[in-house]
Amino acid sequence: MMPYEKFVAWQVAHELALEIYRVTDHWPKEERFGLTIQLWRASLSAPTNIAEGAAKRGNREFRRFLDIALGSLSEVSYLLRFSRDRGLLTPGSWLELETLRNRSGQLTWRLYRSVSRATQEVTKS
Numbered sequence: 001m002m003p004y005e006k007f008v009a010w011q012v013a014h015e016l017a018l019e020i021y022r023v024t025d026h027w028p029k030e031e032r033f034g035l036t037i038q039l040w041r042a043s044l045s046a047p048t049n050i051a052e053g054a055a056k057r058g059n060r061e062f063r064r065f066l067d068i069a070l071g072s073l074s075e076v077s078y079l080l081r082f083s084r085d086r087g088l089l090t091p092g093s094w095l096e097l098e099t100l101r102n103r104s105g106q107l108t109w110r111l112y113r114s115v116s117r118a119t120q121e122v123t124k125s
Contacts, residue, residue, distance in 0.1 A: 004054035009107035013047035013069065016076070016100045023097065027088055035088070039079045045072035046104060050111075059115045066112040073105045 004010045020043040024036050046069040053065025080101065084094035 004051035009111045010047050010050040012104040012107055016104050017043040017047055023093060042072050042075040059118050063115045069108050073101060076101050
């Protein structure tokens with residue numbers, strides 16, 4: 001097991017990316033080089049940054065990568081909303097993905113806060 005795999009935040013972000021790929025496999029081909037790719041990149045960015053940050057030396061760097069992951073999850077939220085409003089996602093599919101995205105964001109935020117506290121404790125010592 002790689003070090004990042006132990007983080008529930010990574011596990012849920014990974015699940016979200018897989019679900020987004022599954023859902024977008026059926027989207028129109030004309031969306032392939034626009035919205036679809038943007039959504040794929042944003043959804044992959046969250047687990048990728050958690051994984052990369054976990055491999056860095058020190059909590060300060062890890063926190064920076066978690067911050068990027070949080071930004072990517074926010075981007076995913078908007079892209080999912082846009083996809084729903086554009087008629088590419090049903091309201092039910094959107095709710096399922098947005099719920100998973102929200103859970104991923106909450107877990108990543110908790111991990112960020114935990115790493116931040118650990119950084120502060122090391123700085124105080």
